Amino acid sequence: MPDDNVIRAENLSVQYKTRAGWVSAVDDVSLEIRRGEILGLVGESGCGKSTLGKALMRLIRHPARITNGHIWFQGIDLMTLSDNEMRQFRGRNIGMIFQDPMTSLNPIQRVVEHLIETIRTHEPAVSDEDAHARAADLVDRLGISANRLDDYPHQLSGGMRQRVMISLALALNADLIIADEATTSLDVIVEAQFVELLQQLCRDLDLAILMITHNIGLVAEVADRVAVMYAGRMAEMGSACDVFKEPLHPYTQGLLKAVPNIHLEEDELYKMEGSPPDLVSPPPACRFHPRCPHMMPVCSKVQPDFETARGDHRTACWLYQDVPAEYQDVREGSKA
């Protein structure tokens, strides 16, 4: 099997311990991110997308834990590494960008100090001068002028801080970048500049980028493939064109119709009934069935597998799968 996957998660589950018991924030999710692509991971608040992003880096801390699954990173199962090995592995191979750069940067460290510290922590053999030269190279590539190297984080604008965050993520030549709501605090023009830069880096450096966001329009603009989560499970995954042009899962269908589009003439948005469920007591079987316009008897009894519907386009929905025999005779309607 030709493997251009940088990372592949298999049946990953994460549970949080709460007073009401264990809550499945991520439930049996599989996905892969390929070299040279941006995978957009979308879903509403509480769907588990951020938890999944953290789980891929094994950054899950008490009161949460990964209860099941494997994470393959270029042939290594990350679940078998010790915490110490994992920390070193993460530092060298995975870069992270979070929503609020101000909380991720040290307020009393200059930009250049951040970069040198990052490089020298993981590559102690590098001299200060070489690390400095590499830092200067990096910021130049990211469109930060060299005279900003000696600035403190508070002296930079929001967009510049996010660029510093990518430079830190790339300082050790990471293969995978996980950007969790990285543009949410940016204004629309700066956001557009930032994602243009991400796309360019992805192409030039052959990176794999996971872009976690609630902004569906943004994903349509930059992602090669799209994954849609609902209530802790993967609802649908496929190429951006397939998912946006022919969404399979009824949740994706509703979600996409509810997104405002500035180019369309219509003056009303589609209104999806209900709201996402509470994960303490989610609906049985397919978690979307109480809100689903195509609900069938089987949907409240058996969880559909997340499997290929056509080509590279996967979904977890009984509309595209063979319904078990005992529910077949009552199957009504057919495709959406």
Place this chain on the structure above:
Amino acid sequence: MSDNIHDHIIEVRDLKKYFPVKRDLLSSLMGVPQQWVRAVDDVSFTIRRGEVFGLAGESGSGKTTVGRLVLRLLEPSEGQIIFDDADLSTYSPEALRQLRSRMQVIFQDPFASLNPRMRIGEGIGHGYKIHIPSSASERRKAVEEIMEHVGLTPAAQLYNKFPHQLSGGQRQRAVIARALVTRPELIVADEPIAMADVSVRALLLDLMIRLKQEFNLTYLFITHDLATAKYICDRIGIMYLGKMAEIGDLHDVYKSPAHPYTEALLAAVPVPDPTDRREKHLPTGEIPNPINPPSGCRFHPRCPIAQQVCQEIEPELRPVEGNPDHLASCHLRTGDYQHLAPSA
């Protein structure tokens, strides 16, 4: 839409709001001059009774400050705000208090704007208690009625819940109910749905449009999201660094933006259609510091078509192609220097 186009509920004239920049003791002793953040710098516009007037721009454009000035939560440095034919600055404290029930506000974060220790019903009725002499049972009736209107049902049951027991969408409905309970004429809505998820957002927008008709409301709708504004606003003003860059009917502004900044903003809005990926001509850089804004047209350092004149002279709002309802402040598009505009 109003029958009489001159029926203005709000008229803002030459409005300015400068905030002082903090100086340390040493600088003030040494006579370092006081600096000012020019959050709102000479802005004029009108809001017609019954319309949704959008105010859009990036962070730091001054849109929220304008909203607060209109509510008179802030005192203007200069300029006037005429509400219903009377200048707000001339209102006596008592008149101002009465005025509060006629203009209400909805903020972005419903969790931060509801008292976590107050039951939803009490929170909604609080303004009613202050403004309208009433018995407890009258108040409860009024609150439950407004809760039904905004879809907080069953009202009798939700009345006694605390904010943390409601979903995000329900909390925002409670904030809307609280704003409506005194039956205001004007609502200043500052990013009212920015925190809501996509599937909830459409429901809230729809609710706001329905309530506007039911209660004869006028909205000042402050937003950074031009795609959402399209579904609710009748007219829109685009602000940049404390100035009004462009103002007009939403369709005119979106279809034929005259100010290069409006063009850039519209182009930057993500489009949820991967087959419609168009090349964006984005301006470089970010919104500059409002303490020392650029000379001339404040957008000139980022403007793709800027000429010498744009650095030197500040442009005024002028009609776009003779349309008195569509104004833009650009030398090269609406001003005296149109002959200098580079051809596209």
